[in-house]
Amino acid sequence: MDTKVFLQNLKDRGYEVSSFATKEEAAEYLDKTIDQMSVGMASSVTLDELGLYEKLRTHNTVWWHWCIPDGMSDREVRFKERGTSIYISSVNGAAISGELVNIDNTGNRVAEIAYGHDKVYLVLGRNKLAEDLEKAVERARNVAAPKNVKRMNRTGTPCAFSDHCFDCKSAERICRILMVLWEKPRGAQYEVIYIDEDLGY
Numbered sequence: 001m002d003t004k005v006f007l008q009n010l011k012d013r014g015y016e017v018s019s020f021a022t023k024e025e026a027a028e029y030l031d032k033t034i035d036q037m038s039v040g041m042a043s044s045v046t047l048d049e050l051g052l053y054e055k056l057r058t059h060n061t062v063w064w065h066w067c068i069p070d071g072m073s074d075r076e077v078r079f080k081e082r083g084t085s086i087y088i089s090s091v092n093g094a095a096i097s098g099e100l101v102n103i104d105n106t107g108n109r110v111a112e113i114a115y116g117h118d119k120v121y122l123v124l125g126r127n128k129l130a131e132d133l134e135k136a137v138e139r140a141r142n143v144a145a146p147k148n149v150k151r152m153n154r155t156g157t158p159c160a161f162s163d164h165c166f167d168c169k170s171a172e173r174i175c176r177i178l179m180v181l182w183e184k185p186r187g188a189q190y191e192v193i194y195i196d197e198d199l200g201y
């Protein structure tokens with residue numbers, strides 16, 4: 001995959017772009033850049049691997065439903081994520097041509113990426129890259145989603161026991177919304193953080 005072409009295509013689609021060799025460098029950059037802000041974070045193994053929540057919460061107000069404070073519910077924390085200045089997510093697939101793909105279950109992640117924050121950071125490792133949009137969607141469906149199913153132990157779905165999507169009708173299905181960012185959405189800043197390592201699903 002030609003990373004330079006990918007990063008240039010993102011710029012041409014309106015994104016700020018920062019590129020790092022390692023997740024430690026990317027985490028340090030975000031930790032220095034985001035200070036004294038309100039921050040919401042999406043479900044993301046990539047963000048977890050960067051240790052972002054632990055770093056940012058020491059000098060920001062951070063809401064992440066993977067770390068629910070005592071006395072609050074998952075739903076309450078997700079709503080807190082909605083009103084923040086900064087939102088941070090990963091993506092499930094990225095086309096070299098610059099389209100960014102996410103599949104969501106509850107819908108909070110794609111809603112937050114699309115609207116309502118001053119700035120959105122989209123953090124991704126090199127393993128998310130695909131040759132074109134079709135392959136990026138295919139990756140999101142057949143790589144990211146089945147891995148997330150296994151992480152969430154959704155044993156009522158067929159992909160819990162396989163490595164591809166069956167377009168199931170299970171009540172435990174996690175794939176309910178497909179989002180493709182063709183271009184940077186209007187009305188907010190968006191910065192793509194590209195890391196030259198395999199991260200997340």
Ligand code: SF4
Nearest residue numbers: 145159165166168175
């Ligand atoms: S649609 Fe069903 S089978 Fe396909 S990845 Fe999602 S949960 Fe798995």
